[in-house]
Amino acid sequence: MLIGLLGKANVGKSTFFNAATEQEVQTANYPFTTVKSNLGTANVRVDCVCKEFKVKDNPIHSICIDGVRFIPVRMLDIPGLVEGAHQGRGLGNIFLDDIRLADVLIHIVDGSGSTDKDGKPVVPGSADPLLDVKLVEDELDYWILSIVNREWSKAIKEANSRGQKVEQLISKRLSGLAIKEDIVLESLKEVGLIGKELRNWLEEDLKRFSKSIRLKGKPIITVANKADLQAASEVIARVKDFKAVIPCSSEAELLLRRAAKRGILTYTPGDHSFELESASLSEPQKKALDLVKTVLKRYGSTGIQEAINRACLGSLDSIIVYPVEDEVKLTDKKGNVLPEARLLPHNSTVKDLANQIHEDLAKGFLFAIDVRTKQRRGSDYQLKNNDVIKIVSTTSRG
Template sequence: MGQDFIIGCVGKPSAGKSTFFNAVTDGKAKIGNYPFTTIEPNQGVGYYTTQCPCKKYGVRCRPRYGWCHDGRRKVPVKLLDVAGLIPGASEGLGLGNKFLDDLRHADVLLHIIDVSGTTNEKGESTTGYDPSGDHEWLEMEVQLWIYNNLFSRWQTVAKRHQATNSPVVQTLLAQLSGYGAKEPLIQSVLDELHVKDPVNLMEWDKEQIRQLVTGWVRVFVRRRFMFILVLNKADSGGDTDANALKLSQKYDEGRIVMCSALAECFLRKMKDQKYIRYDEGSFMFTTAEEEENESEAQQPNGGQSSDDAPGSSKRPSSSQKPLKPLDGKVSQRLEKIRDMVLFRHGSTGVHQAIDRAVEVAGLVPVYPVKNITHFGGGGKGEGAFPECVLVRPGTTVRQFAGMLHHEIDKHFLYAEGPDGRRLGEDDEITAERNIIRYVTERAAEENSH
């Protein structure tokens, strides 16, 4: 259904990239299916959290993919575990070629940084390392990779450009489409560098070429590869807070997420072993003792349980069996996580990083429905809003019809919103216009009989 949106996880060895990847993907495939045709060995499925319209319309939803609880919809997204990176990757050192090849498939990159300063630039154990330059170094490696590839064959590119008399944007597109570049992006970079047709690339000397390619690649990389900086090991103490402050002063705070992937893994383990109740991405967990105290403090309501309320389609693995009591060691570790992670940062950060990546990309959740009275999908036994699809910004109503199924696009008659008003084919899908019913010629004929 459309082109997959991919979030890449990048980082040097020992920064916690594998722990982060496991914290957001491990065990998810056992819980529910997902709308992806292929999942490679170095790929996984994470979940983006959005507000489901089931609460607004007072209906009970039943997601076909992911799940929804109390109006918090979990929508699957594909994650790519990019090969580890060390200095010299652009020259092919380590797994450099694999890293850079993986990179071009990702739409947004989560750069996992060890903010504690206990691993150096090579991923070796140390103390007092300043991680504030790690992201600049990663960007430089990517820039050098593209620069070396482009500069090494510039004469051939220039000769072909001159012989075909092509627009410069088309010449560069032929060289850069492999990096996921599209024409509007290439044109915007050329405009910024004031490069206009006609351009005789053969007349440029080596220094001109180097300056253009260097400048072009720098701007291109920053526009093509959107980064979220995930400051991992945020509960490590020592220089952690000082290092986090340096990075927050250096980069837009909207692109920074404080994180403890290890804490998330531990909370999930304790949940699976029935020691705590915990929802991934939450700011709290509950122990057996706390649950017992809360139960005693509450009066029986004798009414409808919250799990039966509209908009409370529970995750299949949710269990209400009694929790096990904690021993002292586990209790201490949980309290440390509560104090150093959840209270300080509002969550472990791993799921917030996924949410931030989707939001930075501008993706819009869309709910296609077969009717606008109870918002069902039309399948047997389905509840409301069975589908939620993330689409890229600028996607039109008609384009989305084709993404759903080529037959819907082929026999498209009209589309309407939840209030029954018709939508224009060229109307862009937005967060305010994201519940859509499609009517086709065939459906109209069937209803007329």
């Protein structure tokens, strides 16, 4: 799974990225600090099944802290988007190319209203984040439209001569965006274009269809960053009347993670509070913690974890499955208890899980055991969230 972080320049995308992935990419208070995207690993936070099964786990591909499991997901910090990117303005196609493979997008806006449309600093509260929302969503719609209707008349002729269906033609055009045929079909249905001959499509049809594809194929979670700044309360309250946003302070999350690393405090990402470990704090440290406390008090958390979880579990409706090789001890071959937690699309089958673990495991698939119920499951069994599964395969015997 890949989360893309996008937004206009200077809103805090790289700061969000650093806080979520614990990397140290460059950030600065001027536009276009990031000119090449950065790839890192963030985590989805879920309640682990170790508590239910009353076991002490020792995961190898994820982390479990007191029953809270952190599952890795890839995250891409993308350079700032400018109006007209779909026509090649700013970094144009490079920027849009970065979005192609993202399964879900986190759109970061400046919740304190302190950057203009080009990302230049302005008086806090004077810029309107709703304009950023429109700018980015419009750009994505135009971009998808330009891919769908590229050399449209020629494409219609070719499709007719080959007897190609509408959904096949369009899916082929969108394959580079990792948008599958079922999404194309759903969108055609939604905008009432099923059965309408391509040559009869109007410009308006293409526009409505492209927007529907964007909403389904590249879901967006909107985050109002810089929530720690004084002007943010009023700006975010105003935005919330028109758009669902998650208030967020990347700065606060960054401070918490760095302080936790240095042993100054204990903090589990996504928690509503932290525990101070050090009694002697310098003045700058006290000031930084005051900022963090204000954010936690006002919004309940820094918002970073909530955004990641909503993107992966809410928008994409993914499920978590725990594969094991020993259904009694819940271990892998090496004795690691609940060794991994896998994030899968919500309609995944046991066979999909086997394929994800290893092609050979899927090839030799015999049956699976649902560890919770001890029932045998066939390859088409649709997995549920928190299933613990053992796969029995000719390749796993002996």
